[in-house]
Amino acid sequence: MDITEKREKEKQTVQFMIALYCYKKHHTKKGELCEECEKLYAYACKRIEHCPHMETKTFCSKCKTHCYAPEMKEKIRDVMKFSGPRMLLYNPVLAMKHMISQ
Numbered sequence: 635m636d637i638t639e640k641r642e643k644e645k646q647t648v649q650f651m652i653a654l655y656c657y658k659k660h661h662t663k664k665g666e667l668c669e670e671c672e673k674l675y676a677y678a679c680k681r682i683e684h685c686p687h688m689e690t691k692t693f694c695s696k697c698k699t700h701c702y703a704p705e706m707k708e709k710i711r712d713v714m715k716f717s718g719p720r721m722l723l724y725n726p727v728l729a730m731k732h733m734i735s736q
């Protein structure tokens with residue numbers, strides 16, 4: 635898969651997971667992110683863009699190089715834990731792609 639495409643896909647997945655988390659946990663409107671989650675998403679995007687392992691690794695939460703700051707890592711881990719299993723329900727196609735690429 636093209637590396638740019640891979641980065642884009644990962645961003646899409648992260649955005650979806652954060653949006654779902656925010657909607658359920660912070661009671662924001664669907665498709666909107668609260669300030670905190672917006673920041674987390676912007677941070678995740680930056681990591682994805684600058685990750686040197688994008689070619690070989692599958693997903694930031696699985697990456698051996700912990701390029702996330704501890705605070706952000708905690709947050710994204712929460713998001714993954716919450717949204718990961720729910721993705722199958724809300725966006726099975728994206729979830730499947732995510733699992734296959736692991």
Ligand SMILES: [Zn+2]
Pocket residue numbers: 655656657660662667668669670671672
């Ligand atoms: Zn939020």
